[in-house]
Amino acid sequence: MLHQESHVVIHNQSVSPYRNVNSSPIITALFLFFTLIGSSQNILVSDQRGSCEPSIKIDPSDPSRMMVGVILDQGLSSTDGGLTWKHDKLMSSYGVWGDPVIDADADGRFYYFHLSNPPDGHWIDRIVCQRSEDMGETWTDGSFAGLNEEKQQDKHWSVIDQRTGHIYLTWTEFDTYGISSPTCFSRIRFSKSVDHGTSWSDAITISETLGNCEDSDETTEGAVPAVGPDGELYVCWANAKGLAFTSSEDDGLTWSKEKIIDTMPGGWDMDVPGIYRCNGMPITKVDVSNGPDRGSIYITWADQRKGLQDTDIWIMSSRDGGSSWSKPMRVNNDVPGKHQFFPWMDVDQSNGDVHVVFYDRRNHEDNHTDVYLGRSTDGGRSFLNLPISESPFFPRRDVFFGDYTNISAVNGVVRPVWTRMDEGNLSVWTDLSEKRWSTEMVELKLEFDAPSTKVLCLEVMPPDGKIEKLFKKRFSIGYQTHVYLWEPEEELRGLYQFRLRRKKSVLWRHEQKW
Numbered sequence: 001m002l003h004q005e006s007h008v009v010i011h012n013q014s015v016s017p018y019r020n021v022n023s024s025p026i027i028t029a030l031f032l033f034f035t036l037i038g039s040s041q042n043i044l045v046s047d048q049r050g051s052c053e054p055s056i057k058i059d060p061s062d063p064s065r066m067m068v069g070v071i072l073d074q075g076l077s078s079t080d081g082g083l084t085w086k087h088d089k090l091m092s093s094y095g096v097w098g099d100p101v102i103d104a105d106a107d108g109r110f111y112y113f114h115l116s117n118p119p120d121g122h123w124i125d126r127i128v129c130q131r132s133e134d135m136g137e138t139w140t141d142g143s144f145a146g147l148n149e150e151k152q153q154d155k156h157w158s159v160i161d162q163r164t165g166h167i168y169l170t171w172t173e174f175d176t177y178g179i180s181s182p183t184c185f186s187r188i189r190f191s192k193s194v195d196h197g198t199s200w201s202d203a204i205t206i207s208e209t210l211g212n213c214e215d216s217d218e219t220t221e222g223a224v225p226a227v228g229p230d231g232e233l234y235v236c237w238a239n240a241k242g243l244a245f246t247s248s249e250d251d252g253l254t255w256s257k258e259k260i261i262d263t264m265p266g267g268w269d270m271d272v273p274g275i276y277r278c279n280g281m282p283i284t285k286v287d288v289s290n291g292p293d294r295g296s297i298y299i300t301w302a303d304q305r306k307g308l309q310d311t312d313i314w315i316m317s318s319r320d321g322g323s324s325w326s327k328p329m330r331v332n333n334d335v336p337g338k339h340q341f342f343p344w345m346d347v348d349q350s351n352g353d354v355h356v357v358f359y360d361r362r363n364h365e366d367n368h369t370d371v372y373l374g375r376s377t378d379g380g381r382s383f384l385n386l387p388i389s390e391s392p393f394f395p396r397r398d399v400f401f402g403d404y405t406n407i408s409a410v411n412g413v414v415r416p417v418w419t420r421m422d423e424g425n426l427s428v429w430t431d432l433s434e435k436r437w438s439t440e441m442v443e444l445k446l447e448f449d450a451p452s453t454k455v456l457c458l459e460v461m462p463p464d465g466k467i468e469k470l471f472k473k474r475f476s477i478g479y480q481t482h483v484y485l486w487e488p489e490e491e492l493r494g495l496y497q498f499r500l501r502r503k504k505s506v507l508w509r510h511e512q513k514w
Contacts, residue, residue, distance in 0.1 A: 042390045045085050045417060046070050047427040052402030054417040054428045057102040057110065060162055063413040067110050067136060069100025070428050071402065075112060077136040082415050082430050092142040094118045094128045099156065106162045109133050111197055113158055113169070116144065127156045127171055129197045145169055145191035145200035152177040153189070157224040161231055167193040168252060170206070170223035170235050174213045186211040186220045188237050192252050206246055208258040209239050217267030222281025229288045229295050234322060236261070236282045236299050238268040243282055243301065247322050261325050262316065265305035272311060272341050274367035274395040279403060283345045291352035293379035297322055300331065300345045300356055311339040313358050317380045331374040331383050334362035348409035354380045357407045357416035360387070368392040371418050373433060388431045393420040457501050463494030
């Protein structure tokens with residue numbers, strides 16, 4: 001049994017490259033990555049009618065404790081690492097009206113942020129925060145941020161500085177939600193609490209570019225705050241120009257000039273077949289671990305820059321506080337042409353690992369959908385992709401599917417949450433994801449420097465001499481990289497032989513001991 005990640009890279013110099021007489025293709029390398037992956041264990045969190053838009057948070061002080069919020073007013077808690085879930089219903093004099101966001105501080109307090117609909121106010125007139133100090137047995141009636149006459153407050157997210165307990169909240173303010181008018185605008189607002197959510201500072205505007213109020217590409221939306229190692233604040237959102245970024249070094253009193261860090265081609269409002277509506281709004285996280293990438297800022301999002309039938313998950317990183325950024329890199333490592341959408345990200349602060357959950361259709365020709373987890377152990381420079389849903393589902397456009405997934409990672413415990421739809425019925429699920437790193441699996445990555453139309457077969461022969469066919473397929477023109485996952489027999493140790501062949505001709509071979 002392996003206990004840490006390792007890899008072997010077989011370069012050109014040690015691999016005899018294959019060239020056919022028609023000069024296609026050339027196999028420049030075959031990479032074997034040995035990592036710790038296990039089988040999935042999906043757990044039902046909620047199947048109440050209309051369950052979607054899940055938010056999850058693991059207690060930073062005790063990873064066996066975690067909470068999930070589900071629209072409109074569901075609060076679910078687990079004290080056994082997510083194996084079982086207790087259901088509760090939130091109530092507040094301000095109303096509980098969806099967009100659940102769960103957070104937790106270092107002392108085990110949980111916070112539930114949501115939209116409002118108070119009887120003595122108006123629909124979504126503020127962002128409400130309810131606090132529980134007993135794992136959801138009881139909740140405060142709530143405090144609020146952002147009340148601003150008749151304007152509407154929506155699409156909030158929070159972050160807690162685990163050193164100080166300060167809570168930071170960002171959201172979109174609409175002059176009037178959902179209308180098309182040249183005099184109606186949207187903007188990003190910010191507020192903080194220094195007393196565990198009992199009270200909130202006066203909201204300020206931190207965006208410079210005004211958006212419209214249509215809740216589409218030209219609306220300023222999707223702000224998710226993040227905290228750096230020394231309390232720096234970072235926020236990214238989407239607007240008509242692309243991904244806008246700002247930061248604060250004085251606990252949110254002042255903010256840097258808004259900067260567009262990517263043009264986000266195609267915008268954040270996308271059409272994905274079978275989905276009621278789909279956005280690619282950015283998620284911001286920071287590595288505050290003591291690992292080699294401490295201080296790195298990560299932003300992930302989805303867009304259709306490669307075409308309307310090719311939605312991808314992207315990530316950028318900054319190692320200098322947001323002054324400069326890496327080029328966008330795909331998190332999904334499939335061949336082009338399929339939909340990946342609704343990403344969410346978290347960084348495990350015990351080791352700096354980056355985890356991204358998203359929906360994926362790489363294995364299907366129709367709207368059947370799987371859930372994948374992207375995992376990076378090298379500061380977001382590369383990702384291993386793993387399917388975590390035990391079976392695909394088939395969504396329908398006539399049923400509201402929600403606007404996001406979520407994920408939380410603490411001390412090696414990784415809990416993604418997602419919505420699935422079966423025959424029009426919605427349910428929310430999680431996966432005991434860290435168990436997926438408990439046995440050996442191999443990622444085989446073939447890279448070609450020229451396209452191919454030949455049928456190639458990759459085989460492995462374990463020590464017992466029984467040949468296993470890993471794949472046999474025709475490589476389409478333009479596909480340059482191909483990734484396959486394979487798990488060796490856990491009890492079968494010895495020499496494994498790999499070979500790539502076309503018909504009866506062996507083009508490449510390699511031996512590896514386990």
